[in-house]
Amino acid sequence: MSGIGLYFHVPFCRRKCSYCNFYSAPATPEQMAAYTEAVCRNLRYYTSNTVVADTLYFGGGTPSLLAPEQLEQILACAAACFSIPPDAEITLEANPATLTPENLRRLRAAGVNRLSLGVQSLSDAQLRRLGRMHTAQEALDTVEAAAGAGFRNISCDVMLALPKQTPAELSETLEQMAQLPIQHISAYLLKIESGTPFARQHAEQECPDEDTAADLYLQTVRTLEQAGFRQYEISNFAKTGYESRHNCKYWRCVPYLGIGPSAHSCWEGKRFFVPSDTADFLAQPVQQAVLEDAQPCTPEEQIMLGMRLTEGIPAHWLAEKQTEVERFCRLGFLRRTDDRISMTPEGFLVSNTILAELLG
Structure with missing residues (x-):
């Protein structure tokens, strides 16, 4: 892993999911255009053509709300400011409800070569509880459309220990997911975060207890291993050679630069973050950098x-x-x-x- 990682936090969502405490808000087309310009402005500030950036990651929020031409603009600017090799891993997190076959083809043409799809469950009842905008069938159709658009590195998120989730329901989701043309699965235990709709609804009262949640986790590990998805991190499973190169940088203390409101960085020997304030990020010539740790990676x-x-x-x-x-x-x-x-x-x-x- 010789290169650094570039992370872009896209702080826009159509609406907040019931469990989510990540920084995001609705946006106008004008704000998304201003965001694109602000990202490029910051890339030029940090520019270093001698630094190799071999992973780029658009997280959020819902990065797939950006137009393909806006992503293309950011990628072109990144290529002008850093040395990006031809085999760089370029990941876009996406909500299945925001993607169409045409949109997927345009994203692939823009340079995105890895999709991380927020499927979460293939139970329509669970998707409604989670506040997701897609149905199970729409998620399945999106994965197939992504493969048809030329994506050969697709990841799906799945959530464990959801309200009223049973082993049989989880098994059905995992088995369906494993049959899809995907190479990576991220499986997360639900945590009820303060300030979220789930917290206000006291959803924890309907969630499996700790012992049952542990059983669901171990069930997931076994099921995915049997389907050819090797566990390589607490919550991540991949077919051989498809581990997330970007996320592995975090766990191996490889430098990464985060751009965007609420983005975190471990860069030039310091760990810092950008305040969760989109208006401020758009207004500043250079994003604010709040120091977290002057001597990271101890x-x-x-x-x-x-x-x-x-x-x-x-x-x-x-x-x-x-x-x-x-x-x-x-x-x-x-x-x-x-x-x-x-x-x-x-x-x-x-x-x-x-x-x-x-x-x-």
Whole structure:
């Protein structure tokens, strides 16, 4: 991983989903045009033609609300400001309800080569509870249309431990998803965040308890492994060679630059973020950078991030904690392979407790 990552936070959504606490708001066409110009303005500020950026990631929000020509403009500006190799991974997060076959063809022609689709469930009842704008069939049709438009690297999100979710319902979603022409699946346990509609509705009262949620997670790991999607991170599964190159930079402490309101960066030896204020981002000649950490990627942080990956970390990083490591191995929470230590799926479920002891 020689290159850095570029992340663009697109703060626009048609409407807020019931579970979402990411920064986003509705936008006018004029705001999206102004956002495109602001992103390019910031790219020119950070410009460094000697720096290779081999992953670009549009997150949000709903980045697929941007017009293909706006994405093309941002990508052209990025190519003028950084050295972007021909095989760069260029990811766009997308809501299935915002995509048409024609739109998908235009996105692929603009240079996007990886789609991350917010499917979340293939149960129409669950999609309605989540506040999603698409149906299960529309999600399936979007995936097929994306493959037909030339996308060969497609990821789908799925949520676990939803209100009233049963093992059978989850199994049906996973089995249908595994049959699609996709290469990657992100599977997240639902967390009820304060300030969201779910929190106001006390949705946690209808969610599976912790033990059941753990069972749903382990069911997901088993089902996806059997379908050829290897777990490579706590919540991420991929067919061989289709791991998210961009997200792996976060977990391996590779530098990345974030542009846009609420975007985070680990750049030039500092960790900083942009305030969650779209109006301010559009008005400023250069985005505000609020310092979070003047000395990031300490050994402790590298252990915490590295243990999110199934490849784990070099065993010598925990040389002084061998007693604890051996105990967690006996309990089935850690595994030692050659000279590396990693979490098991069961370990991922209690990773915070394990890390607190290993780093204590």
